[in-house]
Amino acid sequence: MPAEGNVPASPRSGGNAATAAMPKWVATVALLLPTYAWLTLAIFLPLCAMFAFSFLSATPMGNEQVSFTLQQYAVFQTQPYMIEVAIWSLMIAVATTLGCAILGFLAALALARAGLGRSRQILLILIVLPFWTNQLIRIFSWTMVLRSGGFLDSVLHFFWAGAPSIGFLYTRPAIVLGLIHGYLPYMVLTCYIALIAIDDEIIEAAMSLGARWWTILFKVLVPMAMPGLVSGCVLIFVPVIGAFMEPRILGGPVGVTLGTVIEDQFTQAFNWPLGSALSFIMLAVVLAIFATFSGVLRRNASA
Amino acid sequence: MKTAGRIYLAFIIFFLYLPIAVMIMMGFNRSPFYQLPFQFTLHWYSVLRDNTQLITAGWNSVFVAVATTIIATTLGTMAAVALSRSTFRGRNVLRILLLPPIAIPWLITGTAMLVLFYWTGIGRGFHAMLIGHVALAIPYVVLVVGTGLQTIQTDLEEAAMSLGSTPLHAFFSVTLPLLYPSIVGAGLFAFAVSLDQFVISYFLATPGFTTLPVQIYSAIRKGFEPDINAISTILLLSSMALFLIFAIFVRPGGKVDKR
Numbered sequence: 001m002p003a004e005g006n007v008p009a010s011p012r013s014g015g016n017a018a019t020a021a022m023p024k025w026v027a028t029v030a031l032l033l034p035t036y037a038w039l040t041l042a043i044f045l046p047l048c049a050m051f052a053f054s055f056l057s058a059t060p061m062g063n064e065q066v067s068f069t070l071q072q073y074a075v076f077q078t079q080p081y082m083i084e085v086a087i088w089s090l091m092i093a094v095a096t097t098l099g100c101a102i103l104g105f106l107a108a109l110a111l112a113r114a115g116l117g118r119s120r121q122i123l124l125i126l127i128v129l130p131f132w133t134n135q136l137i138r139i140f141s142w143t144m145v146l147r148s149g150g151f152l153d154s155v156l157h158f159f160w161a162g163a164p165s166i167g168f169l170y171t172r173p174a175i176v177l178g179l180i181h182g183y184l185p186y187m188v189l190t191c192y193i194a195l196i197a198i199d200d201e202i203i204e205a206a207m208s209l210g211a212r213w214w215t216i217l218f219k220v221l222v223p224m225a226m227p228g229l230v231s232g233c234v235l236i237f238v239p240v241i242g243a244f245m246e247p248r249i250l251g252g253p254v255g256v257t258l259g260t261v262i263e264d265q266f267t268q269a270f271n272w273p274l275g276s277a278l279s280f281i282m283l284a285v286v287l288a289i290f291a292t293f294s295g296v297l298r299r300n301a302s303a
Numbered sequence: 304m305k306t307a308g309r310i311y312l313a314f315i316i317f318f319l320y321l322p323i324a325v326m327i328m329m330g331f332n333r334s335p336f337y338q339l340p341f342q343f344t345l346h347w348y349s350v351l352r353d354n355t356q357l358i359t360a361g362w363n364s365v366f367v368a369v370a371t372t373i374i375a376t377t378l379g380t381m382a383a384v385a386l387s388r389s390t391f392r393g394r395n396v397l398r399i400l401l402l403p404p405i406a407i408p409w410l411i412t413g414t415a416m417l418v419l420f421y422w423t424g425i426g427r428g429f430h431a432m433l434i435g436h437v438a439l440a441i442p443y444v445v446l447v448v449g450t451g452l453q454t455i456q457t458d459l460e461e462a463a464m465s466l467g468s469t470p471l472h473a474f475f476s477v478t479l480p481l482l483y484p485s486i487v488g489a490g491l492f493a494f495a496v497s498l499d500q501f502v503i504s505y506f507l508a509t510p511g512f513t514t515l516p517v518q519i520y521s522a523i524r525k526g527f528e529p530d531i532n533a534i535s536t537i538l539l540l541s542s543m544a545l546f547l548i549f550a551i552f553v554r555p556g557g558k559v560d561k562r
Contacts, residue, residue, distance in 0.1 A: 024389065027470075031385035032397065035378045035441055042438030043403050046415035053418050107315045110308030123312060125550060130319045132546040134499045136516050137535045140523055141322035144329055144337055151325045154339040181319065188315075242408025245501065249523055259410055266414050266506065276418060279411045286407060 047283075054276035061270070072277035082261070089257040092172060092247070093240045096179040097233050103180065104187025105229060109221065111188070112195040124192070131185035139249050142178045143169055146250070170252035178250045179240055187232035194228025195221070230296045238286050258282060323539065330532030337529070351530040360518035361534065364498055367429065367514060371436040371497035376490040378437070379444025380482075384474070386445065387452045401442040409439075409502035417506045428512045435503040440493035447492055451485025452478075488552040495545045498538070 057069045076082050111123060130138065145151045148167035156163045168174050198221065206216050222229070244259030251257075258278065265275030290297070333342040351357060386394060404412065413435070420431050455478060463473040479486075501516035508517045515538060522531050 025391070028385045028389045028391060031381040035382035035445070036397070036400065038378060038434070038441065039400065039404065039438055042416065042434045043407075043412060046412065046419035047403075049419035049422055050411075050415040053422075103315065106311060110312045114305050114308035114312065123316075125547075126316055127319065129543055129546055130323060132495065132499075133323070133539045133542045134501065134516055134535075136501045136520055137326065137539055138322060140519065140531075140535065141326035143523075144325050145322050150337065151339070181322065184315075184319070238406065239408055242410040244410055245520065262410060262414065266417060272418060275414060279414055283407065283411050286411075290406065 050276045050279060053273050054280050056273040059270055059272040072273050073281070075274060075277065085256055085261060086258055088172070089241060089259070092175055092179070092257060093237055095176045096183065096240050097237045099176065099180040100184050100187040100236050101229060101233055104184050104232060105191045105222075105225070107184075107188045108191035108195050108225075108228075111192055112198075124188075127188050128185050131182075135182050136245055138182060139178050139246050142174070142181065142250060146174050146177075169250065170254065172251065172254060174250040175247045175255055178246050179243060182246065183236040183240065186235045187229075190228040190232035190235065191225055192228075194225040198224050227296050230293055234289060234293050234297060238289060241285065242282060326532055327536045327539070330529055330536050332529065335528050347529040347533045350528065351533040354530055354534075357515070357518055357522075357530070357534050360513050360515045361538075363429070363512060364514040364516070364538075367432050367436055367504075368494050368497040370433055371440055372490050372494045374433070375437045375440035375444050375493040376486060379441045379489060379493075380448050380486055382441070383445045383448035383452060384478075387449050388457070401445055404439050405442050409500075413503040413506040416503065420507070427507045428509045431507040432504050432512075432514070435507055436497040436500055439500065439503065440496045443492045443496060444489040447489040448482065448485050451482050451488075455481045484552050488549050491545055491549040491552065495542055495549070498545075499542060 054072055055068055055070065057067045057071065058065070060066045071078070076086070107127070111120060111127075143150075146167050146169040148165040148169070150167050150169070153163075153165050153167050156166055202220060202224075203216060206220050211219070242259055244257065244263040247255035247257045248260055248263075249255075262275050262278045262282070265271045265278065328341065329337050330347055331341075331343055331345070332339070333344045333346065386398065416431065416435050417427070420426060420434075425431060425434075459477050459481075460470075460473045463477045464470060468476070499516070500514075501520065504514045505517050505520060508514065513521075515534065519531060519535065
């Protein structure tokens with residue numbers, strides 16, 4: 001390579017090594033150490049501590065006698081209602097993910113294919129903007145829309161004076177609606193990135209060969225956007241399975257999920273070992289999901 | 304087909320903004336029980352001015368966010384430079400280690416911090432929240448600054464060094480000025496992550512030190528008046544403004560050649 005002829009081969013390690021005060025690896029370590037030390041203190045050590053806690057028989061506060069036990073992990077046998085809680089949590093998470101997938105894919109498709117030109121960027125920002133605001137406040141906002149006598153009912157009564165209340169706050173559908181509202185922009189983004197990469201000519205070819213729109217949708221667009229769909233689903237399912245504030249606020253008495261049970265162990269019941277064990281069971285599920293889809297996620301991230 | 308697509312997009316945007324609009328509107332509505340019809344008032348904003356609990360919590364949120372921004376931006380920028388400008392074994396492992404703060408549900412990391420900090424005597428409160436918020440913000444900073452670094456060609460640094468500049472001097476006089484928009488963007492990102500963070504703060508708050516989202520959550524559970532809407536509106540609009548400034552600084556997928 002002629003360009004490198006008159007430049008010292010590798011400037012930083014070669015030509016300037018004599019003038020540089022310190023070897024390069026020292027600089028690299030010095031640059032990286034603060035970040036990873038901080039993450040160790042804030043993330044990795046706490047996870048280890050919680051793992052240890054999950055094997056204790058009781059919270060070590062006061063004069064509590066504490067011994068090593070596996071009983072916390074048997075919670076699904078000793079407290080059968082927890083199975084029901086887990087199933088409801090999974091169903092809420094699946095319903096939310098599916099809802100986001102359908103609504104979000106179509107929104108991304110409309111955004112990518114509606115020929116909007118320059119306003120596309122503005123629409124994309126409009127869709128992502130609420131995502132950037134506090135999730136708690138957005139969930140709180142839904143209580144004003146959904147409660148009986150709330151905004152939804154007022155609008156209905158404006159058109160039909162004697163209408164019965166259709167407010168459905170404190171139900172599971174309310175939880176799902178709030179969660180879909182919270183996580184939809186993720187799906188729009190991941191699907192949009194996958195969809196704009198599809199060449200117009202492929203769709204034109206399909207149309208010129210007589211394919212109907214549903215054939216194009218299910219045989220061309222959905223399969224080609226699959227990495228985006230899968231990434232979106234993973235990115236939504238994982239936080240939703242750990243949600244506790246949303247079911248608490250929108251579900252009221254029926255909003256008992258794995259998340260709220262864990263929250264209660266740490267804030268109300270003070271059964272930290274049980275909370276830790278439940279957290280680790282949840283973490284295992286999360287890691288299993290990431291391991292299963294790591295290939296798709298990595299390809300999508302590099303694209 | 305195109306018209307249908309546009310109608311659908313309008314519906315989605317309506318769905319995304321409806322509750323937010325209702326929430327903001329109710330902050331200007333006279334009825335303390337959120338009754339319609341709408342009667343305009345600024346009453347709840349003046350009530351808010353006297354609600355010292357919410358105001359204090361709001362300032363606490365800002366303090367934590369400013370401290371988080373300074374620390375996370377500094378540490379994250381250093382790490383991003385090391386990760387993108389030098390090659391060494393284990394670099395990919397280090398990159399993957401940045402994911403847990405983002406990828407693991409905050410409920411798990413938050414309760415884990417509570418366990419460790421209680422156990423070791425670090426305790427809860429401002430410093431504990433700061434430890435947590437910085438850890439959550441660092442991965443985003445590394446991502447934003449790392450993307451910025453990719454757009455700056457190394458040949459500029461090398462040119463400076465071949466002309467006799469030391470690596471350190473080349474970095475500060477060539478790379479850093481070019482990187483400035485990314486660093487500001489990353490800082491805004493870190494600020495927003497901290498300002499909106501609820502879960503971690505909730506587990507690490509003490510009765511004496513709470514942040515705004517924590518205070519709002521306990522108000523929602525214990526009963527509240529529309530002054531909650533007033534403060535929520537302020538928080539909401541500040542986050543949106545931050546995002547728009549961020550979008551201007553770091554054009555996602557922007558085509559500007561930063562040379």
